[in-house]
Amino acid sequence: MGGIGKTTLAKTIYNKLSNRFEHRSFIADIRESWKRNGIHYLQNQLIDDIMKPVNKVRNEDEGTKFISSRFKCKKVLLLLDDVDNIIQLKRLAGNHDWFSSGSRIIITTRNKEILEQARVDYNYEREVMDDNQSLVLFSKHAFRRDSPPRGFEDLAREVVSITKGLPLSLEVLGSLLCGKQLAFWRGKIDKLKKVPPKEVQEKLRISFEALDYQ
Structure with a gap:
């Protein structure tokens, strides 16, 4: 995965x-x-x-x-x-x-x-993160702290749900939303909700690359 x-x-x-x-x-x-x-x-x-x-x-x-x-x-x-x-x-x-x-x-x-x-000698399979772990990782990138501030709790949990515990998606979306206003958050989350789960990561990659060029 x-x-x-x-x-x-x-x-x-x-x-x-x-x-x-x-x-x-x-x-x-x-x-x-x-x-x-x-x-x-x-x-x-x-x-x-x-x-x-x-x-x-x-x-x-x-x-x-x-x-x-x-x-x-x-x-x-x-x-x-x-x-x-x-x-x-x-x-x-x-x-x-x-x-x-x-x-x-x-x-x-x-x-x-x-x-x-x-025939590798050792195989390590990394699992997806649970909701609490995901929230901490996302918060580190979006808020530079371990938990969301007041007013962003529900939106942060929506992000966790959308990204399905995938660390890369959490990091990218957290960086994309960092410092943005609530209206921007809601608009981005609403768009991602309309994307099929398998395409979310690619959508985030494209959004992040576009941000780098701005």
């Missing part, structure tokens, strides 16, 4: 482990980047992060061969974010023996079957 904070959690772990590894790479938003640029683009990003080579790999077969043969003696920390196809894993981190002992590979995905196919 998108929006439950998988990437945020993975980045936190990655940052805490980073100082233990000389070689590390964080490849973000693989699902979208693969569609736009192809797997060899992601392979080049990984290779650049680890080795800083002069030449780029020209295709995915060349990239796979390079990674699987040249990283064997390197202890790496690798974060593969938003993987949605097993081919991506096979081309970026195909087997344990591609990297030196002690390497760590962190994968975020919306599809548990990918992790099963990859």
Whole structure:
């Protein structure tokens, strides 16, 4: 499920482990980047992060061969974010023996079957937040405090209901509404109520990006 904070959690772990590894790479938003640029683009990003080579790999077969043969003696920390196809894993981190002992590979995905196919050593499934947790997180972003101020309690709970406990949606909507008047809140909430639940997160993303350009 998108929006439950998988990437945020993975980045936190990655940052805490980073100082233990000389070689590390964080490849973000693989699902979208693969569609736009192809797997060899992601392979080049990984290779650049680890080795800083002069030449780029020209295709995915060349990239796979390079990674699987040249990283064997390197202890790496690798974060593969938003993987949605097993081919991506096979081309970026195909087997344990591609990297030196002690390497760590962190994968975020919306599809548990990918992790099963990859036979990962440990699987952590993040759950959505309950209403109280959601209200606290939303309040931190909307009001810079742990609870809504007087006059905003009901509206804040409506937001919690709309976002279904998804941390990313709570953070985005909280930032969007922060410092706004009640009328703006009501207008935004009324619009989101008319959007099908599956489209709420995309609607929030677009709204937040538009806000950045204003």
